[in-house]
Amino acid sequence: MAPLTAEGVLARLQALTADHEINILKLSEPISAAITQLQDPHQRTSDISTSSLDAATPSSLEADLTHYRELFAKLRFSYVEQVTKEKFIRAIVGDPPLIVSSQENVDLEKENLEAKATLKALKTEVAAMVTELEEKAKDLSRKYERIQVETVKLEELPGKVKELESAIAKLKKTQAVGSNSNPELNLPLAKTLDLIESRKRRKAELDRQLEQLQSQVPRKKKELDRLHAELQPLETKRQNITAAAKEAKRRKEAALGGIEDDLEERGRWFRAAESGLKEILEIH
Numbered sequence: 227m228a229p230l231t232a233e234g235v236l237a238r239l240q241a242l243t244a245d246h247e248i249n250i251l252k253l254s255e256p257i258s259a260a261i262t263q264l265q266d267p268h269q270r271t272s273d274i275s276t277s278s279l280d281a282a283t284p285s286s287l288e289a290d291l292t293h294y295r296e297l298f299a300k301l302r303f304s305y306v307e308q309v310t311k312e313k314f315i316r317a318i319v320g321d322p323p324l325i326v327s328s329q330e331n332v333d334l335e336k337e338n339l340e341a342k343a344t345l346k347a348l349k350t351e352v353a354a355m356v357t358e359l360e361e362k363a364k365d366l367s368r369k370y371e372r373i374q375v376e377t378v379k380l381e382e383l384p385g386k387v388k389e390l391e392s393a394i395a396k397l398k399k400t401q402a403v404g405s406n407s408n409p410e411l412n413l414p415l416a417k418t419l420d421l422i423e424s425r426k427r428r429k430a431e432l433d434r435q436l437e438q439l440q441s442q443v444p445r446k447k448k449e450l451d452r453l454h455a456e457l458q459p460l461e462t463k464r465q466n467i468t469a470a471a472k473e474a475k476r477r478k479e480a481a482l483g484g485i486e487d488d489l490e491e492r493g494r495w496f497r498a499a500e501s502g503l504k505e506i507l508e509i510h
Contacts (some may be wrong), residue, residue: 236380 317324410421 236377240377 317326413421
């Protein structure tokens with residue numbers, strides 16, 4: 227037996243659902259047709275029933291069922307009342323009049339109780355059957371909707387499979403063994419998984435170290451603030467010492483500059499005196 231493919235399963239599903247379309251409108255067609263045939267064209271019908279048959283939905287069918295249950299209860303009471311009146315009148319006006327004894331009433335009461343018990347049992351059985359049918363109907367509806375969704379997915383599956391196959395073929399062509407300069411990209415699956423695990427452990431270790439360093443940041447920040455506070459007076463003292471040294475250097479340079487001026491002035495006087503003596507003594 228050949229293995230089933232997505233196309234084969236999809237074809238079988240389409241063949242099964244082609245002639246068995248399930249919806250509320252189609253399910254209600256036999257009931258609505260029968261009601262239409264039984265109704266008198268000139269008789270006024272209930273607005274609820276006609277609207278529910280025109281556009282049948284779960285909520286409209288539920289409302290229609292409730293309406294007919296109430297209507298049946300009213301009609302049953304009216305029918306029992308009319309039949310009782312008719313029998314009573316016939317018993318009175320009959321010839322001879324129909325006289326019912328007490329024993330007959332007791333027997334009728336007993337039969338009535340038995341009939342009521344049987345009717346109650348039948349009603350209970352019917353109610354249980356209706357509940358079971360409703361649960362099965364809801365379950366079938368959910369399964370049908372799920373099959374519809376899965377059928378849509380199945381229709382899209384062959385195209386996706388072809389796309390994946392073409393992508394795999396391209397990857398096999400472009401990622402042949404040795405074609406990539408990074409040897410880690412050419413590892414087999416088992417070694418690749420081992421490499422991933424080692425990288426994950428390395429990342430976890432780095433995260434742990436980073437967390438430890440982040441926990442030390444507040445303490446280091448406090449130490450830095452303390453060092454800044456201790457350095458501030460030293461910086462002020464250094465600036466004062468530098469200014470004093472510059473001032474001393476300026477004064478020293480100023481003092482040396484005055485001595486040089488005095489020596490220069492004395493040298494000019496000695497040269498003038500020498501030239502004067504030479505002229506007087508006529509020394510050449």
